[in-house]
Amino acid sequence: MRVRVDWRASVSLTGRILKYLSVAFLVPIAVSLLYSQQDLLVFVATMAGTVTAGALLERVGPAEDPGPREAFLMVGLTWLLVAVVGAAPYVLAGSGTVASPVNALFESMSGFTTTGATVMRDISVDAHSRELMMWRQLTQWLGGMGIVVLAVAILTELSVGGAQLMEAEAPGPGIEKLTPQIAETARALWLAYIGFSVAQAVLLYLLGVSGLAPEMTAYGAIAHTFTTMPTGGFSPQARSIEAFSWAVQWAIIPFMVVAGTNFVLFWHVLTGDWREAVEDSEVRFYAGCLASLSAIVSVLLFVDNALVDAENVGRVAGLVEPSIRHAAFQIVSIVTTTGYASMNFDVWSPPAQYVLVFAMFLGGSAGSTGGGIKMIRWLVILKSIRRELFTTVHPEAVRPVRLAGRSLDENAVRGIYTFTLLYFVVFLVGTLLLAVDAARVGGIGIEVIGLVTATAATLGNIGPGLGMVGPMGNYLQFPWSSRLLMVGLMWIGRLEIFPVLVLLTRAFWRS
Amino acid sequence: MRVRVDWRASVSLTGRILKYLSVAFLVPIAVSLLYSQQDLLVFVATMAGTVTAGALLERVGPAEDPGPREAFLMVGLTWLLVAVVGAAPYVLAGSGTVASPVNALFESMSGFTTTGATVMRDISVDAHSRELMMWRQLTQWLGGMGIVVLAVAILTELSVGGAQLMEAEAPGPGIEKLTPQIAETARALWLAYIGFSVAQAVLLYLLGVSGLAPEMTAYGAIAHTFTTMPTGGFSPQARSIEAFSWAVQWAIIPFMVVAGTNFVLFWHVLTGDWREAVEDSEVRFYAGCLASLSAIVSVLLFVDNALVDAENVGRVAGLVEPSIRHAAFQIVSIVTTTGYASMNFDVWSPPAQYVLVFAMFLGGSAGSTGGGIKMIRWLVILKSIRRELFTTVHPEAVRPVRLAGRSLDENAVRGIYTFTLLYFVVFLVGTLLLAVDAARVGGIGIEVIGLVTATAATLGNIGPGLGMVGPMGNYLQFPWSSRLLMVGLMWIGRLEIFPVLVLLTRAFWRS
Ligand SMILES: [K+]
Ligand SMILES: [K+]
Structure with a gap:
């Protein structure tokens, strides 16, 4: 391919996506009509603006079938422009800390990337209108919907080794035969996504009316549904899921697990192929990680005597069920990169806290809405290390890395290696930049653990970290320039780094 | 190779090395005779014991030329047995915290692996005899000497991709032609090692007699020489290099830089081939890292108003030279994995501290006494990421990673990838084990940043970390089981992980 990248086609497609997006504003408009009508005009105006902008951008070029380079550009551009459009309601509503342009962009990017990091100081439907809070939740649900398609239909083709990986992981039908067309694949996966969402909303609502969760209203049920399936983590409650009963906490755990699972597996289950799903090597590794880390933390909480008087939560130490x-809840929330909190884990003992830091570097499954490095990559890396140890002893042996009974292409292995190392490089350098930027303004209140986990939580699309960015904290203590840098980290992390970095190379733009 | 590993040959060779090692006890014996003669018997007894043990082990099998597997076993075994032997004087002397067997093994392993992490509470020649303190320093110098040979002559052959890497990095003569025999290579490199050591000892001593460093005695000059060239970091002063004047601090910086440089380059310089050394890509990358990180930290210290009244050091903020x-000093100390401190960097601002955390993951050059991931690996990784970005845009292009004008073998690249990822895996899992172990004893006083940097500092053979394991702290707060685990981390880190992990595979032991 020696032709120049057709940026007009990319812009045009992005415009079309903005037009689709504008339909979503009907949700906050409906909420507004149901409740206060406080920010009704805000959303009507944004909707009109988005349609107009979308239509104008669509006219920039012919909406031709994009090549790989145009697809890269479109994906990167879409998440950026959607975040900008999504920031408008915060600015126009003008309530609280999220009204400043940088904060609005942060909150919007955090929403659409399903990160859940917040710069909202007063998280409640008193400080902000119900429609604005619902928009905040909805951005995550929309972002998750976008990721489901992107991860399965597009990103695997674009990102290094992704396509080969998918083929190895989904033998039998094979990802390319799953459905003949991207549109049809998307429909199948969206069906699962919407199906689980409806199930969760109904369950949460029933818990509310049954008296098992008196705090759970219809609004709350929908709000939390909008942020669970996308592994988003935004909550209209400042105290996150701590604000709800044990029943709600237990009910949300399986939905987070589902949200972090490869959605292609649900397709297998739906078509009656249970065995395919159960025997999937990534899902076993995922279940093993969740189970073993949960077991470790359970013991750590059970013996943590300082947790006896945990504020708002009651006694934990020495009690089996709460531990x-x-x-x-916390392990599933962090591994799947949801970011909900069932209690303020910033008061946990340092050992238990470190297990969460460890979990921040795992990530959900491939083909899920989860972020981070992801299970499949760690699985391939561990298998590859074992292979390398074997060939060190037997240099003459040729031994491919096997996944689900198939040999993995060496290019796929190299792609996974490169991604994971690049992830660590971006993490280390990102923290370095945040550190230098923090010093610029005096660095007041910014701790090393806050810097490190803030980077991990934004790059990995997790949301909360430790210390100043703990589950009950926010990102307001960072200077505005750092918050802007984090907008970039959330963006680059959500798109799995490569599609964004590629845009910065000369090779991409030169014909 | 389908024969069973000949462990008798490995044990026999290790026995021979113990016999050589016993000569080293003449140094503390000489110091003892010069000063108090307090622990004279301790060292005479250990020397006798070591000779006997060495001779006995040598008889276990025939000292045949070892194959690769026997070499792996020998290397692993040597560092372990040498650490055990080196622990004996601490136990026998019976002074202070290092007298307990676990602590003695920790201090000895920390010495021979040139880590410099300590479990000695009262670091001074008052609490311990001068000969015992000198033995502590000497273990590092001997360990460094072992590493110089190991890194260049053996480890590059054994570790993944090492051999190919060396060939690419040292073109012209080529590592295999540098000298025809390992023994001769070793002699050439030891010459450089000893030469720099003598130069440093003389310089430090002259600073002392000239009045520029009144605290520097002949004992101090030799003691610090013993721990600079091996990037060791032990000091007979509790306050490390903070105890000395600015002149000593400036004088030690270049020697640390040298210690972290590939020793093969000095061979080029010695044979008049300056250009080869200056044009080496790793040395440029190394210099660039040191310069840029030092510049960043200089600014961070200059503006850090909290540092005005830095205890023991005087004013730093706002002053050019001290900043x-x-x-x-600190960047060079951490990047080269020396671990000296010119001041207690645990009181630095969090941003400046994070730069040090970042630096902990860099490491010295290949073929130096430095530990960690190492410059050459990061250079190859960065080049490889750039290559991957290019081939993402141009999938049809075949583009090898180039180093020093030569294409790097893909197996070498894969080996570097595997090592670096394995390093992060061991780091993350090592911290996890330490965290769980800390919880076992109540986790009192153990912070997340202490856990994380303690693992990084022992695995990377650096020595100090932050918080409880800061430069003026020690590792006594960890439970004994954690200290034993860290003995393992120092060991596995020093031998670059693979040679140790290989010993744990079935494939290694089966015929
Ligand atoms: K999240
Ligand atoms: K060291």
Whole structure:
């Protein structure tokens, strides 16, 4: 391919996506009509603006079938422009800390990338209108919907080794035969996504009316549904899921697990192929990680005597059910990169906290809405290390890395290696930049653990970290320039780094 | 090779090395005779014991030319047995915290692996005899000598991709032609090692007699020489290099830089081939890292108003020379994995501290006494990422990673990838084990940043970390089981992980 990248086609496609997006504003408009009508005009105006902008951008060029380079550009551009459009309601509503342009962009990017990091100081439907809070939740649900398609239909083709990986992981039908067309694949996966969402909303609502969760209203049920399936983590409650009963906490755990699972597996289950799903090597590794880390943290919480008087939560140490519940909830929340909190884990003992830091570097499954490095990559890396140890002893042996009974292409292995190392490089350098930027303004209140986990939480699309960015904290203590840098980290992390970095190379733009 | 590993040959060779090692006890014996004769018997007894043990082990099998597997076993075994032997004087002397067997093994392993992490509470020649302190320093110098040979002559052959890498990095003569025999190579490199050591000892001594460093005695000059060239970091002063004047601090910086440089380059310089050394890509990358990170930290210290009243050090903030000196000293100390401190960097601002955390993951050059991931690996990784970005845009292009004008073998690249990822895996899992172990004893006083940097500092053979394991702290707060685990981390880190892990595979032991 020696032709110049057709940026007009990319812009045009992005415009079309903005037009689709504008339909989503009907949700906050409906909420507004149901409740206060406080920010009704805000959303009507943004909707009109988005349609106009979309239509104008669509006219920039012919909406031709994009090549790989145009697809890269479109994907990167889409998440950026959607975040900009999504920031408008925060600015126009003008309530609280999210009204400043940088904060609005942060909150919007955090929403659409399903990160869940927040710069909203007063998280409640008193400080902000219900429609604005619902928009905040909805951005995550929309972002998750976008990721489901992107991860399965596009990103695997674009990102290094992704396509080969998918083929190895989904033998039998094979990802390319799963459905003949991207549009049809998307429909199948969206069906699962919407199906689980409806199930969760109904369950949460029933818990509310049954008296098992008196705090759960219809609004709350929908709000939390909008942020669970996309592994988003935004909550209209400042205290996150801590604000709800044990029943709600237990009910949300399986939905987070589902959200972090490869959605292609649900397709297998739906078509009756249970065995395919159960025997999937990534899903076993995923289940093993969740179970073992939850077990470790359960014990750590059970013996943590300082947790006896945990504020708002009551006694945890020495009690079996609360120890297991908070451990499982938090591990599942961090590994799947949801970012909900069932209690303020910033008061946990340092050992238990470190297990969460460890979990921040795992990530959900491939083909899920989860972020981070992801299970499949760690699985391939561990298998590859074992292979390398074997060939060190037997240099003459040729031994491919096997996944689901198939040999993995060496290019796929190299792609996974490169991604994972690049992830660590971006993490280390990102923290370095945040550190230098923090010093610029005096660095007041910014701790090393806050710097490190803030980077891990934004790059990995997790949301909360430790210390100043703990589950009950926010990102307001960072200077505005750092918050802008984090907008970039969320963006680059969500798109799995390569598609964004490629845009910065000369080779991409030169014909 | 289908024969069973000949462990008798490995044990026999290790026995021979113990016999050589016993000669080293003449140094503390000489110091003892010069000063108090307090621990004279301790060292005479250990020397006798070591000779006997060495001779006995040598008889276990025939000292045949070892194959690769026997070499692996020998290397692993040697560092382990040497550490055990080196622990004996601490136990026998019976002074202070290092007298307990676990602590003695920790201090000895920390010495021979040139880590410099300590479990000695009262670091001074008052609490311990001068000969015992000198033995502590000497273990590092001997360990460094072992590493110089190991890194260049053996490890490059054994470790993944090492051999190919060396060939690419040292073109012209080529590592295999540098000298025809390992023994001769070793002699050439030891010559450089000893030469720099003598130069440093003389310089430090002259600074002392000239009045520029009144605290520097002949004992101090030799003691610090013993721990600079091996990038060791032990000091007979509790305050490390903070105890000395600016002149000593400036004088030690270049020697640390040298210690972290590939020793093969000095061979080129010695044979008049300056250009070869200056044009080496790793040395340029190394210099660039040191310069840029020092510059960043200089600025961070200059503006850090909290540092005005730095205890023991005087004013730093707002002063040019002290800011640059402490920044350069600390960055060079951490990047080369020496671990000396010119001031207690645990009181630095969090941003400056994070730069040190970042630097902990760099490491010295290949073929130096430095530990960690190492410059050459990062250079190859960065080049490889750039290549991957290019081939993402141009999938049809075949583009090898080039180093020093030569294409790098793909197996070498894969070996470097595997090592680096394995390093992060061991780091993350090592911290996890330490965290769980800390919880076992109540986790009192153990912070997340302490856990993380303690693992990084022992695995990377650096020595100090932050918080409880800061430069003026020690590793006594960890439970004994954690200290034993760290003995393993120092061992596995020093031998670059693979040679140790290989010993744990079935394939290694089966015929
Ligand atoms: K999230
Ligand atoms: K060291």
